[in-house]
Amino acid sequence: MKIHELSIKELRGAIKRRELSISEIATAILDRIDEVDNQIRAFLKVDADSLIRQARELDRRRDTGELKLGFLTGIPIAVKDNIVTRDMETTAGSRMLEHYMSPYDATVIRKLKQDGALLLGKTNCDEFAMGSSNENSAFFPTRNPWDLTRVSGGSSGGSAASVASFQVPAALGSDTGGSIRQPAAFCGVVGLKPTYGRVSRYGLIAFASSLDQIGPLARTVRDSASLLQVIAGHDSHDSTSARHPVDNYVSQLNRDINGLRVGVPAEWFSSSLDPDVQHYVNGAIRTFEQLGCKIEEVHLPHSKYAVAIYYIIAPAEASSNLARYDGVKFGYRTGEYPDLESMYRHTRSEGFGEEVKRRIMIGTYVLSSGYYDAYYLKASKIRTLIRKDYVNVFNSVDIIVGPTTPTLPFKIGEKNDDPLEMYLTDIFTVPANLAGLPGISLPCGFTQEGLPIGVQILAPHFKEALLLRVAYNLEQALSVRPPQQPSSSSSI
Amino acid sequence: MPITKEEVRRIADLAKLSIQDDELERFAEQFQKILDYFTQLESVPTDEDDATYHVLDGENFATPFRDDEVRPSLSSEDALKNAPDQAEDHFRVPGVIE
Numbered sequence: 001m002k003i004h005e006l007s008i009k010e011l012r013g014a015i016k017r018r019e020l021s022i023s024e025i026a027t028a029i030l031d032r033i034d035e036v037d038n039q040i041r042a043f044l045k046v047d048a049d050s051l052i053r054q055a056r057e058l059d060r061r062r063d064t065g066e067l068k069l070g071f072l073t074g075i076p077i078a079v080k081d082n083i084v085t086r087d088m089e090t091t092a093g094s095r096m097l098e099h100y101m102s103p104y105d106a107t108v109i110r111k112l113k114q115d116g117a118l119l120l121g122k123t124n125c126d127e128f129a130m131g132s133s134n135e136n137s138a139f140f141p142t143r144n145p146w147d148l149t150r151v152s153g154g155s156s157g158g159s160a161a162s163v164a165s166f167q168v169p170a171a172l173g174s175d176t177g178g179s180i181r182q183p184a185a186f187c188g189v190v191g192l193k194p195t196y197g198r199v200s201r202y203g204l205i206a207f208a209s210s211l212d213q214i215g216p217l218a219r220t221v222r223d224s225a226s227l228l229q230v231i232a233g234h235d236s237h238d239s240t241s242a243r244h245p246v247d248n249y250v251s252q253l254n255r256d257i258n259g260l261r262v263g264v265p266a267e268w269f270s271s272s273l274d275p276d277v278q279h280y281v282n283g284a285i286r287t288f289e290q291l292g293c294k295i296e297e298v299h300l301p302h303s304k305y306a307v308a309i310y311y312i313i314a315p316a317e318a319s320s321n322l323a324r325y326d327g328v329k330f331g332y333r334t335g336e337y338p339d340l341e342s343m344y345r346h347t348r349s350e351g352f353g354e355e356v357k358r359r360i361m362i363g364t365y366v367l368s369s370g371y372y373d374a375y376y377l378k379a380s381k382i383r384t385l386i387r388k389d390y391v392n393v394f395n396s397v398d399i400i401v402g403p404t405t406p407t408l409p410f411k412i413g414e415k416n417d418d419p420l421e422m423y424l425t426d427i428f429t430v431p432a433n434l435a436g437l438p439g440i441s442l443p444c445g446f447t448q449e450g451l452p453i454g455v456q457i458l459a460p461h462f463k464e465a466l467l468l469r470v471a472y473n474l475e476q477a478l479s480v481r482p483p484q485q486p487s488s489s490s491s492i
Numbered sequence: 493m494p495i496t497k498e499e500v501r502r503i504a505d506l507a508k509l510s511i512q513d514d515e516l517e518r519f520a521e522q523f524q525k526i527l528d529y530f531t532q533l534e535s536v537p538t539d540e541d542d543a544t545y546h547v548l549d550g551e552n553f554a555t556p557f558r559d560d561e562v563r564p565s566l567s568s569e570d571a572l573k574n575a576p577d578q579a580e581d582h583f584r585v586p587g588v589i590e
Contacts, residue, residue, distance in 0.1 A: 103570035239555040330574035364507040380543035436547030
């Protein structure tokens with residue numbers, strides 16, 4: 001196997017046995033990025049010099065015996081560009097922050113550095129993480145490695161595509177309504193959204209603060225567990241981060257799941273589900289049965305309202321969070337302004353892209369005088385009903401299984417003209433954010449045309465160890481193999 | 493309720509956005525469709541339910557105020573380094589007092 005194809009676990013073993021130096025790994029990763037990223041365009045920024053410097057420093061400390069190997073020591077990790085880094089620009093995929101240099105590192109970045117991870121670049125995303133296709137990036141869309149005419153998903157499409165095309169073994173993303181799990185499904189990788197509050201949001205550029213959560217994307221469940229182990233935990237810089245103890249996610253993966261109660265929501269298998277998605281997700285459910293799990297049909301009666309209330313609550317929070325982009329303290333400022341009012345207006349109108357403006361205006365509308373009760377308050381109350389649906393279901397089952405997405409990855413440009421149609425692609429992912437639950441998407445099959453399909457598993461709050469163990473057992477049993485390499489590598 | 497171009501302009505004003513005349517119609521159509529989709533929520537009974545603003549309950553998830561003690565924070569140099577315009581350790585903006 002080539003170095004760039006190795007998992008975190010394999011790279012860690014090779015480093016430990018001194019079969020590979022960290023500099024060799026860094027060089028192999030940079031070569032791979034050079035080879036394929038001009039087609040996929042997963043990265044907004046790759047800092048090759050810094051990567052080589054970090055790797056040499058680790059090798060030097062390794063030679064003198066000072067280096068203690070953590071979970072990620074010497075492992076290159078890519079970071080979604082809405083997570084702030086002191087050493088590299090952070091744009092959030094927006095012209096508004098095109099040259100922004102954060103004065104501090106996000107807590108997850110500090111933790112990765114402490115563990116010895118190599119930070120090599122920032123991945124593309126929909127502007128301010130608002131989108132389901134990566135087409136809302138102000139710079140360019142990231143393409144799907146399995147079919148370059150299709151979307152990589154969003155908003156963490158750059159992170160998912162970089163991992164899928166073997167440019168990096170793992171990446172960080174963020175998930176507000178499915179932005180880790182949906183691109184993971186579209187790109188055929190593993191994507192984990194932790195419980196709300198499990199990972200610090202300090203330094204995650206705020207989109208919808210009651211929903212946002214950082215999580216890992218990787219090619220294996222085990223690698224996802226390693227990354228979560230490093231980034232999870234309470235942080236005094238984020239008052240919404242939980243004091244709940246952090247489990248050992250990696251050591252429990254091998255335990256079997258015999259006797260586990262698996263809930264399958266009837267509402268998630270309607271006639272509008274793509275037949276290929278239905279076929280392979282059903283295959284995953286049968287595999288759970290073969291692993292000794294008890295399959296039960298469950299009901300989430302309010303899940304049909306999830307997209308509507310998500311697209312009230314998330315834009316409402318966004319309209320407030322994005323008020324800070326006013327051309328005063330950081331970011332873009334318009335060139336011409338006779339007074340303060342026009343400076344604000346021109347700055348925001350020129351700096352934000354269309355989808356961001358649309359969501360700011362929807363959010364402003366649903367919070368505005370006369371509409372607040374009918375939209376924002378109503379949605380926040382139905383959010384309670386969605387939470388209760390899950391509490392009820394988790395009284396009778398241990399986990400919930402279903403599709404991650406209703407369709408296969410769609411064509412670039414296919415859903416651009418109709419925002420509502422794009423929003424509806426989030427139907428299976430938004431409930432986990434609204435209820436704060438941990439969720440994971442992992443590949444459960446590839447279509448004959450070679451497009452990946454993701455299966456989603458949800459667990460109760462803070463049951464990431466269970467979630468990862470279930471996903472690991474399924475991953476090992478399914479042993480999904482793509483019919484071909486990602487298109488970019490076969491064509492080179 | 494129909495979303496008119498004037499209503500879009502009113503919302504854009506509140507959000508400190510300028511929308512070009514040729515964009516107003518498109519935004520109005522899109523908002524209409526999105527708000528029509530929201531109407532399904534009207535029929536959901538919620539009189540008995542509290543709103544959810546934070547998904548986790550319990551003391552492990554409380555968001556208490558910390559003690560009011562002085563801690564190191566960003567230097568003014570760091571805080572100003574991304575400013576579009578600055579002078580004498582301050583952010584500079586157009587005059588607001590006539």
